Amino acid sequence: MPDHLLDVRNLSVDFHTARGTVHAVRDVSWHLDRGEVLAILGESGSGKSVSASAVLDLIDCPPGEITSGEILFDGRNLLTMSADARRQINGKRIAMIFQDPLSHLNPVYTVGWQIEETMVVHGTARDAARRETVELLRKVGLPDPEGAVEKYPHQFSGGQRQRLMIAMALALKPDVLIADEPTTALDVTVQAQILALLQSLQKETGMGLLIITHDLGVVAEIAHRVVVMNEGEIVERGSAREVYHNPQHAYTKKLISAAPGQGAMSEGGQGPEPMLSMRGVTKTYGAFHAIDDLDLDLYPNETLAIVGESGSGKSTTAKLLLRLEEADAGEAHYEGRDIFKLSPKELYEMRRDIQMVFQDPTQSLNPRMSVYKIISEAWVIHPEILPKPRWRERVAELLEQVGLEAEHMYRHPHQFSGGQRQRIAIARALALEPRIIVCDEAVSALDVSIQAQVIDLLHRLKDELNLSYIFIAHDLPVVRDFADRVLVMQKGKVVEVGPVRQIFESPREDYTRNLLAASLDPDPDVQAERRAARLEAAQ
Incomplete structure (x- = not known):
């Protein structure tokens, strides 16, 4: 019997570019056993995704080249196998969940057909594949699985699309599941649900689970062991608890110190008069109430965070304020004028004062x-x-x-x-x-140390330029460090609003408490306590 289910030994991967050779992975070794969760932790460019992609032969060669090493699965070296032999393993025995499910689900086929096809290609009859698909969608927690199989990817939310990817990956009951940043940019409650789902499925099937992440909270929640990568090399390894509480390498210490939610909270303090007020704002799309009778105040030199799950109305609020979409009812007063009633010329002039930083700079530049x-x-x-x-x-x-x-x-x-x-x-x-900057999930997809740098930058600019921010976010530890006040939204309504300390230390509403409970802490001991509390509450 082989020592490990999956054993990566002395793997090196180079990319040959016009500017020279990039050593993406250098002499990396790690292993994964059956029934175990291993996390590969590191920032963008650390080589964590490249080393995992090599397992499934997903590296473009050229420009990529595996220059040395072995990848042993059940004792057989994947790198020396024929393409036909590799195809019998990829998808069937080793499966992968990608970071952006919308990019990896075909928009022109129903999700049921796409999951079925995974099984049909490997010899399952179409009727049997359809029955198994419905059962898989039920297992991953999608409502109305019989109806869901007939829908297309765009008809599902981000969290539901990630569940579809998990269903597709599990279709052939793999021995190894590789999850590449499976919860990045998901709301805290959806993130908690996806991680709990992966844990329960892993325990049920006994598969080995490899999590690729830059989020220490994900490591604390789900991982048994962790491998830390930096610039293509492994700099630290050990149990999640050992690595967090007793890091040896300077890079690991930097990652841990940059984790949000550890700084002092703002004491608030607001001016006598708000510089911006929204009253009774409503927006509907057909029968769907995106915003329902919203009131909001922003004071000079203040950071107001708006938090809530996907579909709560956070981003719609920002679009209405900037008149990127038109409100159905209500008022938005800035400098004594109602933004919703400004003429095109007046709106053109006002937009100098209120600017926006979007979530994905790649698309906005x-x-x-x-x-x-x-x-x-x-x-x-x-x-x-x-x-x-x-x-x-x-x-x-x-x-x-x-x-x-x-x-x-x-x-x-x-x-x-x-x-x-x-x-x-x-x-x-x-x-x-500008006097006001609206940040719509402006740091949600950034690595933890880069995120900390951008937050520090926004802090400094706020003081230097006397700016006010509307900070839309789902990452509650970042909100805790950055905001002065927090406005909590659910299904288009304001659930709770107050100073950051009051919201985080003594929330009044159950919805706010549930949001906070679902947030991940980088300390495995704290996260274990939260997990135990969730299980107790569920019982």
Whole structure:
């Protein structure tokens, strides 16, 4: 019998690019046993996804090349197998859940057909595959599984699409399940549900579960052992508890110290008069009430966080405020004027004062434009702000203000990391010298240390420029560190609003308490207590 179910030994992977060879994975070794949960922890570029992709032969060769090592599955080296032999293992015995389910589900086929096809390709009759698919959808907790099989991917929420991916991965009862960032950008309650589902399915089937993540909370919740990667190498390994409480490597210590939710909370303190007020705001889409009689106040130099699950109305509130969508009823007063009643010319002028930073800078920055053009476009639209001869100098100032270099103005967005692109998006928002910035999940997809840097940057800019923020987020530890007040939304309604300390330490509403209970703590001991409390409450 082999020593381990899956055994990666001395694996090295290079990528040959126009700028030279990138050593993505260097002499990496780790193993996974049956019934075990192993987490590979690291930030973007650490090599964690590349090492896992090599297991399923998902590395594009070229430009990628596996230069050394072995990947043993049940004692057989996957790297020396024929393509036909590998196909009998991939999907059937080793399956994978990808980070973005919408990118990996075919939009033109029903989800039932896609899950069935996984089984049909490996020899199951179509009728039997349909029955098994319905049962799988029931097992992963989708409502009305008989009806769900006839729907298309766009008809499901983000959390439901992730459940569909899990159902597809489990269709052939694999021995190993690889989950690549399975909960990134999901709400805290949905994240907790997905992790609980993976745990229960793993215990039920006895499969080995490999979790790839940059989230210490996910490690604390689900992992037995953890491998920490940095710049293609393993820098630390051990039990989740050992690594958190007694880290040996400087990189691991940096990751742990950057985890949100550990700093001092704001004491609040608001001005006598709000600078922005929304009253009785309503928005419906057909019979669906996206926003229902919403009231909101934002005070000068304040960070107001809006939290809640997907579909609670957080982002719709931001779109109504900026008139990206029109409200059905209500008022939004800024400087004595109702934003909802402004003429196009007045709205054009007001938008200088209220800017937005979106969740995904890759989509919100034009890939064909240089950073200089992206930022200076604000002054093309509002030429009264700055004379053209000063544009280049001001772009340089803005880039340095957000922690980048002046020479970066000559590059294009694809030449930057995710955190750097978000800094460019912030610089673009600052170009119009706004008084309010709306951040819509602006740090949710960033690595923990990059997230901490962007939050520190927003803090500093708030004080330097006397800004106010509306901070839309699902990551409650980040909200705890950054916000002055918190507004909690559920199904389009305001459930609770108050200072950050009151919301986190003595919430009044059950919904708020449930949100906080579902949030993950990076400390495995704290997370174990929360898990025990959840189980007790469920019983």
